[in-house]
Amino acid sequence: MRSAIHLASAAFALAALSFGAAQLAAAADTPDPVADAMAFQKYFTTKFPKLKLEDFVNGPYSMNEDMHRQWEEKEQFPPYDFALDAGKEMFSKPFKNGKSYADCFPNKGIGIRQNYPYFDEKEGKVVTLELALNRCREANGEAPFSYVKDEMAALTAYMAFTSRGKPFDIKIPNDPRALEAYENGKRYFYTRRGQLNFSCASCHVQSGGERIRAEVLAPALGILNAMPIYRSEWGGMGTISRRFMTCNSQTRGVPLNPQDDEYRDLEYYLSYVSNGLPISGPGARP
Amino acid sequence: MIRMSTLSLASLLLIAGATSVLAAGSEADFKAAYAAAEAANKEAAGLRNQWTTTAAALAAAKKAADSGDFDQAVAFSKEAEALAQASVFQSKTEKEAWKALEIR
Numbered sequence: 001m002r003s004a005i006h007l008a009s010a011a012f013a014l015a016a017l018s019f020g021a022a023q024l025a026a027a028a029d030t031p032d033p034v035a036d037a038m039a040f041q042k043y044f045t046t047k048f049p050k051l052k053l054e055d056f057v058n059g060p061y062s063m064n065e066d067m068h069r070q071w072e073e074k075e076q077f078p079p080y081d082f083a084l085d086a087g088k089e090m091f092s093k094p095f096k097n098g099k100s101y102a103d104c105f106p107n108k109g110i111g112i113r114q115n116y117p118y119f120d121e122k123e124g125k126v127v128t129l130e131l132a133l134n135r136c137r138e139a140n141g142e143a144p145f146s147y148v149k150d151e152m153a154a155l156t157a158y159m160a161f162t163s164r165g166k167p168f169d170i171k172i173p174n175d176p177r178a179l180e181a182y183e184n185g186k187r188y189f190y191t192r193r194g195q196l197n198f199s200c201a202s203c204h205v206q207s208g209g210e211r212i213r214a215e216v217l218a219p220a221l222g223i224l225n226a227m228p229i230y231r232s233e234w235g236g237m238g239t240i241s242r243r244f245m246t247c248n249s250q251t252r253g254v255p256l257n258p259q260d261d262e263y264r265d266l267e268y269y270l271s272y273v274s275n276g277l278p279i280s281g282p283g284a285r286p
Numbered sequence: 287m288i289r290m291s292t293l294s295l296a297s298l299l300l301i302a303g304a305t306s307v308l309a310a311g312s313e314a315d316f317k318a319a320y321a322a323a324e325a326a327n328k329e330a331a332g333l334r335n336q337w338t339t340t341a342a343a344l345a346a347a348k349k350a351a352d353s354g355d356f357d358q359a360v361a362f363s364k365e366a367e368a369l370a371q372a373s374v375f376q377s378k379t380e381k382e383a384w385k386a387l388e389i390r
Contacts, residue, residue, distance in 0.1 A: 036389075039389050039390055040389050043389045186388070187384055190384040190385070190387045190388055191380045191384040192376065192380050192383070192384070193335050193373075193376065193377075193380070194335075194337060194338075195337045195338070195339045195369070195372075195373075197376065199384065199387060201387050202387075205387070205389065206387075249338060252337055252338045252339050253335065253336070253337060253338065254336040254337065254338055254341060256334065262334065
């Protein structure tokens with residue numbers, strides 16, 4: 001009898017343990033963007049304990065004193081200035097139908113960069129600032145701009161400039177599709193691809209702050225806050241689309257098309273985990 | 287897990303190198319090898335993970351075939367096929383393996 005009771009309690013304890021373990025496993029797999037963002041920011045602030053949270057937006061220029069000095073000198077005559085001026089002019093110039101970009105955006109497009117990308121519940125997809133700008137053009141009878149070239153970089157440079165200092169404020173609405181887009185972006189960020197077998201995280205998480213040949217890799221935290229950027233390596237301005245595509249081809253992967261769902265979701269994820277860090281764009285990078 | 291997948295990937299690429307050296311053939315061999323490479327690359331496209339090196343090997347195969355060098359064309363086609371298969375393998379492995387890198 002006693003052994004039967006022992007056996008029964010052991011079986012009960014085992015069942016309780018298995019139930020607990022199953023619940024833990026389920027909890028580990030349940031998407032939790034708030035916990036993700038906290039862990040993401042903690043990882044980088046622990047890895048770079050001397051750096052203030054807001055300094056991560058300066059990417060490689062915040063990694064050491066020499067680089068920081070270079071950044072300070074660069075900021076006296078910033079190489080993105082010409083794009084900023086062009087962007088301001090383009091933004092205020094009316095379309096042929098008399099309307100302008102200001103008519104397409106909340107607050108007439110001023111100081112709103114920190115809210116992009118957002119999840120559009122009508123469309124069921126992520127909408128980036130670059131995409132919204134081209135949709136605005138098309139809705140007003142204008143041809144869309146290339147997502148990787150100067151005009152788009154100039155427009156987003158101006159809009160980012162009007163948001164400088166405002167913290168990223170990306171929302172994930174209570175919509176399973178939004179959570180799915182966020183999760184897809186996260187998966188894209190960590191997935192190895194290309195012949196070199198690199199993920200975005202290989203360079204910008206594991207190796208952030210390290211050198212790859214002559215360059216210092218930017219940590220992923222705050223990496224989009226400075227976009228668009230003037231890159232000395234490119235000899236010109238580049239958008240977020242251009243940055244993602246270049247990363248793919250650098251690992252010997254065929255880039256996707258600009259604003260394909262994967263890139264939109266990736267931007268959503270990366271922006272969300274940098275919530276609270278200030279917009280610093282347009283930026284300059286080596 | 288990651289080390290394992292990297293090793294498997296490396297083996298696939300080594301096999302690709304070996305088959306490239308051994309490959310030789312006629313126009314018909316080229317057409318068959320090229321079709322096989324294209325099919326594998328199409329599968330990689332479906333997984334959204336084509337490699338630039340596959341595209342380069344396919345282009346080189348076509349160029350060699352156009353100049354009548356079918357030995358070289360078959361070799362490049364087989365290299366392209368192995369690269370495409372490696373990219374497919376990578377996508378399938380990464381379906382779960384990415385989670386090991388996630389910051390938690």
